[in-house]
Amino acid sequence: MATLKDVAKEAGLSVGTVSRVLNNRGYISEETRESVHRAMKRLNYQPNEMARSLSRQRSSMIGVIVPNIAHPYFSMLISCLENAFHREGYEMLLFASHGKADQEEEYVRACVSNRVAGLILCTGSVKTARLRNLGFPVVTFERFLNDADAGVECDNYGGGVLAAQELISAGCRNVASIGGGGDVSMPADGRQEGFLEECGRHEDVRVHSFSCSVERILDMEYLPEICRFLEQVPDVDGVFANSDVIALQVISALQKKGRKVPKDVRVIGYDDVLPLNIINPALTTIHQPVAEMAEACVMIIKKASQGESFPVRTIFHVTLVRRETT
Amino acid sequence: MATLKDVAKEAGLSVGTVSRVLNNRGYISEETRESVHRAMKRLNYQPNEMARSLSRQRSSMIGVIVPNIAHPYFSMLISCLENAFHREGYEMLLFASHGKADQEEEYVRACVSNRVAGLILCTGSVKTARLRNLGFPVVTFERFLNDADAGVECDNYGGGVLAAQELISAGCRNVASIGGGGDVSMPADGRQEGFLEECGRHEDVRVHSFSCSVERILDMEYLPEICRFLEQVPDVDGVFANSDVIALQVISALQKKGRKVPKDVRVIGYDDVLPLNIINPALTTIHQPVAEMAEACVMIIKKASQGESFPVRTIFHVTLVRRETT
DNA sequence: TATCATATATCAATCGATTAACACACCCAG
DNA sequence: CTGGGTGTGTTAATCGATTGATATATGATA
Numbered sequence: 001m002a003t004l005k006d007v008a009k010e011a012g013l014s015v016g017t018v019s020r021v022l023n024n025r026g027y028i029s030e031e032t033r034e035s036v037h038r039a040m041k042r043l044n045y046q047p048n049e050m051a052r053s054l055s056r057q058r059s060s061m062i063g064v065i066v067p068n069i070a071h072p073y074f075s076m077l078i079s080c081l082e083n084a085f086h087r088e089g090y091e092m093l094l095f096a097s098h099g100k101a102d103q104e105e106e107y108v109r110a111c112v113s114n115r116v117a118g119l120i121l122c123t124g125s126v127k128t129a130r131l132r133n134l135g136f137p138v139v140t141f142e143r144f145l146n147d148a149d150a151g152v153e154c155d156n157y158g159g160g161v162l163a164a165q166e167l168i169s170a171g172c173r174n175v176a177s178i179g180g181g182g183d184v185s186m187p188a189d190g191r192q193e194g195f196l197e198e199c200g201r202h203e204d205v206r207v208h209s210f211s212c213s214v215e216r217i218l219d220m221e222y223l224p225e226i227c228r229f230l231e232q233v234p235d236v237d238g239v240f241a242n243s244d245v246i247a248l249q250v251i252s253a254l255q256k257k258g259r260k261v262p263k264d265v266r267v268i269g270y271d272d273v274l275p276l277n278i279i280n281p282a283l284t285t286i287h288q289p290v291a292e293m294a295e296a297c298v299m300i301i302k303k304a305s306q307g308e309s310f311p312v313r314t315i316f317h318v319t320l321v322r323r324e325t326t
Numbered sequence: 327m328a329t330l331k332d333v334a335k336e337a338g339l340s341v342g343t344v345s346r347v348l349n350n351r352g353y354i355s356e357e358t359r360e361s362v363h364r365a366m367k368r369l370n371y372q373p374n375e376m377a378r379s380l381s382r383q384r385s386s387m388i389g390v391i392v393p394n395i396a397h398p399y400f401s402m403l404i405s406c407l408e409n410a411f412h413r414e415g416y417e418m419l420l421f422a423s424h425g426k427a428d429q430e431e432e433y434v435r436a437c438v439s440n441r442v443a444g445l446i447l448c449t450g451s452v453k454t455a456r457l458r459n460l461g462f463p464v465v466t467f468e469r470f471l472n473d474a475d476a477g478v479e480c481d482n483y484g485g486g487v488l489a490a491q492e493l494i495s496a497g498c499r500n501v502a503s504i505g506g507g508g509d510v511s512m513p514a515d516g517r518q519e520g521f522l523e524e525c526g527r528h529e530d531v532r533v534h535s536f537s538c539s540v541e542r543i544l545d546m547e548y549l550p551e552i553c554r555f556l557e558q559v560p561d562v563d564g565v566f567a568n569s570d571v572i573a574l575q576v577i578s579a580l581q582k583k584g585r586k587v588p589k590d591v592r593v594i595g596y597d598d599v600l601p602l603n604i605i606n607p608a609l610t611t612i613h614q615p616v617a618e619m620a621e622a623c624v625m626i627i628k629k630a631s632q633g634e635s636f637p638v639r640t641i642f643h644v645t646l647v648r649r650e651t652t
Numbered sequence: 653t654a655t656c657a658t659a660t661a662t663c664a665a666t667c668g669a670t671t672a673a674c675a676c677a678c679c680c681a682g
Numbered sequence: 683c684t685g686g687g688t689g690t691g692t693t694a695a696t697c698g699a700t701t702g703a704t705a706t707a708t709g710a711t712a
Contacts (some may be wrong), residue, residue, distance in 0.1 A: 001461060003668055014691050019670060027689045031546040050385060051668035054376040054697045061419070068599065069408055075401030082395055082422045086429075091436060093387070094420045096408045103412075110417060113375040135327060188514055220601045253607035275398065275546045275571055279605055280578035329698055340661050345700060353659050377698035645673045 001044035011039035022047065024070065038136070053115060056113055058136070062301060063106060063111035065095045065117040068218045072245060072273040074122065080294035081120065088298050090117060097123045099218050105130060116302030137304035139297045142187050150300045152293050152314045153187045154300025159286040159318040163240040163268045166284070168202055170266050170326050172238030176208040177200060178229055178250065179222075179242020179270075188242065191270060191286075195240050208233050212246070222246050227251045237265055244269035244276045244285055251325065252283075267325040282323035287314050328369035337365035343613050348373065379441060382494045386463070388627060389437035389445040391421045391430060394544045398599040400569060403467070406620035407446065413495065414624050416443060423449045423514040425544050431456060444627030447474065450510055463630035465623045468513050476626045478619050478640045479513040485612040485644040486520025489566040489594045492610070494528055496592050498564025501525060504555055504576065505548075505568020505596075514568065517596060517612075521566050534559050538572070548572050552579045563591055570595040573609055577651065594649040610651035615642050 004022075008015045013032065018307040020026045021036040039045075053059035064081060066074040085092050093114060095107040104123055108130060113117050120134050124143040131138050140151045160177075167175050180192040192209060199207040207278075210229045212222055214218065226249055230236070237256075241247035247269030251261050259265050261281060269285035277283050296314050303310040334341045339358065341527030346352045348361040365371075379385035392400040404420065411418050419442060421433040430449055434456060437445050444462050450469040457464050457473040466477045486503075493501050506518040512616075518535060525533040536555045537547055552575055556562070565580075567573035577587050584646060585591050587607060595602075597612035603609050622640050629636040 004670095005668080015669080016692080017690060020690090023670080025671090027687085029689060032689080046435055046438045048380070048441065048668050050376050050380040051697090052379055052670075054374070054699090055668080055670045055699070059376060069405035070398075070402045072396075072398070072401070072601065075404075076396045078401075079395035079405075079422060082420065086421075090439070092420045094404070094408065094418045095412075096405060109372055112372045114417070115374065115376055143566070147522055189639070220604070245604075248601070248605055252604065255606045268675080274396065275574070275602070278546070278571075278578065280581050281575050331698080341699080341700080342662080343660060346660090349700080351701090353657085355659060358659080374698050377667090378700080380669090381698080381700045383667065632710095 001048075002045040003048070004045075006043055007036065007039050007045050010043055011035050014282040021162055027039050045240050056197075057115065058305070060089060060116055061091045061093045061114060061116050062298070063093045063107070063114070063116045064093065064122070065097055065107050065119070066122045067097055067099050068220075069094070071218075071220060072276055073243060073271050075269075076273050076293060076299065077122065077290055080291040081297065083291070084295045084298040088302055090298065090301075099123070108134070111136075113213050117305055120301075121148065122295050124186060125142055137301050139300050141293065141297060144186060149304060150310060150312050150314070152296045152300070152316075154293065154316045156187050156190030156223065156287045156318075157194035159270060159288075160191040160196070160240070161198040162286055162320045163270070164195045164198035166268055166320055166322070166326055167238035167240065168199070168205055170238070170262075171228075172266055173204055174206045174233070174236055175238035175240065176210065176229065176233055177240045177242070179212050179246045191240075191242055208236070212242070220245050222249050223253065226250055230254070230257065239265060239267045241267065241269050244271045244273050244283060247283055247285065247325075248275045248276055248279070251283075251317065262325045269325075272321055281325050284323045284326040287319045287321045289318070292316060327374075328371045329374070330371075332369055333362065333365050333371050336369055337361050372399045381484040383441065384443055384631070385418045385441050386415060387417045387440060387442050388397075388624070389419045389421065389433070389440070389442045390446070390448070390543075391423055391433050392448045393423055393425050394546075395420070397544075397546060398602055399569060399597050402599050403448065403616055403620060405581065406617040407623065410624040411615070414628055415625065416627075417586035425449070428474075434460070443631055446623050446627075447471065450512060463627050463636075465614045465626050467619065467623060470512060473629060474636050475637060476640070478626070478642075480614045480619065480642045480644050482513050482516030482644075483520035485596060486517040486522070486566070487524040488644065488646045489517075489596070489612055490521045490524035492594055492646055492648070492652055493564035493566065493592055494525070495533055496564070498592055499530055500532045500559070500562055501566065502536065502559055502562050503566045503568070504536045504551065505538050505572045517566075517568055534562070538568070546571050547554045548575050549579065552576055556580070557582065565591060565593045567593065567595050570597045570599050570609060570611055573611065573651075574602055574605070577609075578606070588651050595651075598647055603649065607651050610649045611647055613645045613647045614645070618642060 008018045018036050019026055021033050088129045097104040119138045124139040138148045140148045142153050177192045180189050199205050212225050228235050239250050241250050247267055251267055254265050261267055269283045272285045272287035293316055300310045330341050342361050347359050365397045423430040445464045448467040464474045466474045468479050499510045503518045508517050525531050538551050565576050566578050573593055577593055578590050587593055597611045598611045598613035619642055625634045
């Protein structure tokens with residue numbers, strides 16, 4: 001494996017010069033630059049990132065910790081993050097906490113050991129105090145953590161309001177919200193809040209709410225909650241599900257009970273994650289601009305690394321995507 | 327940030343001894359070991375993985391390159407890989423090639439630069455010659471690449487046979503296979519092959535086959551192909567889709583044409599990826615043991631790193647999971 | 653008593669790149 | 683002809699851990 005030294009020798013230059021070419025520092029003539037690049041190509045030189053990171057005291061990796069990689073929402077988020085990383089020259093170190101606090105902390109430590117450029121936390125059971133003085137910026141994604149450096153969210157409350165308006169204007173008068181309300185407080189709780197408050201503004205609308213435990217979010221099995229809910233409110237005519245995954249299972253359960261969607265019951269989801277919306281009937285949902293949110297996380301880390309100022313809290317608008325279930 | 331030296335000083339020992347504790351080498355008394363651990367805890371020491379990797383000439387990361395992170399099949403695979411990595415003490419460096427050969431090569435180079443312990447390729451457009459002498463083992467996942475060190479697949483041909491048998495024994499006599507047959511040859515093509523050959527063994531069964539371009543696999547939009555197919559074979563009574571994502575869209579398209587699943591048309595998918603199978607009607611599909619396959623990839627890399635011998639080709643059995651669409 | 657296994661220290665090189673200090677050119681402009 | 687900008691070389695320290703050589707000091711064992 002060729003080293004910088006080998007490249008220098010091959011090009012008949014000093015390591016200092018070659019390093020300057022690699023890092024675009026100081027004075028370099030066009031001729032030298034090209035000669036270095038030719039030498040690198042001839043030797044098939046690949047800079048040793050370990051050595052660079054050691055020297056620079058910082059790697060070009062960003063740590064990402066999510067609760068569950070296979071969940072469509074997180075897999076889409078990871079995908080968007082990967083795009084943004086690529087664009088900005090970062091690499092992704094990915095971990096899944098499975099909602100376990102100890103595993104989460106282990107992964108935070110792994111990030112420290114790897115001297116990452118930053119950490120994006122989409123999981124919130126970490127003892128926040130452990131995030132202080134890590135040596136790199138920590139950004140939370142749709143979570144609250146006091147000791148993080150910044151947070152990126154979507155307008156969850158507004159999304160809940162949009163959902164309520166859609167159901168009510170479609171004629172629903174006996175609606176329910178399902179999901180959220182776990183034991184840890186998170187931004188997504190705002191969805192239910194917005195939904196309930198908006199419904200409260202309409203006197204003729206009855207509203208119910210059901211919460212799911214966090215474990216459900218991990219294994220994506222909401223059926224017990226959904227069945228309990230359908231038994232308690234058999235005549236529901238509008239459902240706001242906290243996520244598309246829940247919404248799909250609601251539709252499935254309704255259809256099994258012989259209730260037609262959207263004729264008998266209208267359903268609206270949250271997230272707008274493919275491929276869940278390709279199915280029949282296509283799900284009306286609240287669209288989160290995940291790509292932009294991912295981009296924002298990366299830019300915050302980039303700015304923080306360069307000592308520039310960055311927003312502590314970034315909140316994105318959500319939009320209603322009307323399809324076939326409302 | 328505390329270093330090994332600081333720990334040594336804090337514990338009143340030499341760096342050599344502390345290093346021996348960290349790496350479990352040579353003679354260490356229980357007393358010393360504990361004293362080192364106490365000192366590490368007191369200083370909140372986190373070993374610098376960059377320095378370790380530089381010194382060892384190898385990091386504890388494994389590179390993973392997939393075509394598309396958000397595709398349910400790959401997100402499940404990534405999730406399973408992450409579990410296996412965690413169990414074996416590796417970390418994941420994740421990349422998405424989006425099917426672009428140049429991006430793929432760029433990511434292979436990134437893995438070289440990061441001196442990964444191994445690379446898992448779930449994407450196959452790389453010029454195979456570029457995989458020679460990378461300095462770490464390369465394992466392909468459901469791909470063919472001559473220059474890789476090992477490959478892990480499932481019994482695609484057998485899966486196709488199972489699907490055919492299921493449809494035929496359910497009474498289908500005019501069946502179709504959809505998906506596969508892209509421009510690059512891959513193991514998954516065997517599904518169609520097995521399906522067609524098994525159907526060929528039954529004289530009274532008519533069989534059709536349709537292929538999808540690779541781009542479809544990336545954006546998960548198969549509707550054009552599916553509609554074309556449904557027009558050409560309007561009286562189809564059994565469909566074998568090359569993946570669950572395709573199967574769902576087939577069901578969706580059939581329902582829109584007023585054809586009932588499974589009454590009029592039986593459908594069977596491939597992969598068995600949640601949450602696609604939670605929907606209604608629940609999809610009958612061919613189950614791939616992705617977790618075991620992921621595990622196999624990791625063990626191959628582990629064995630190769632330790633100089634032990636490993637299987638060049640590992641093929642896993644698949645099973646039929648009968649649900650509601652057949 | 654001699655030997656061996658255990659346990660630790662000291663020292664220094666090494667991994668591969670970054671970077672600062674300093675020196676030496678050259679060329680151009682004032 | 684002199685000062686300043688440009689371009690490059692040399693040298694050496696540094697980042698933090700690994701590792702081998704060598705030395706020393708216990709005990710226990712033969």
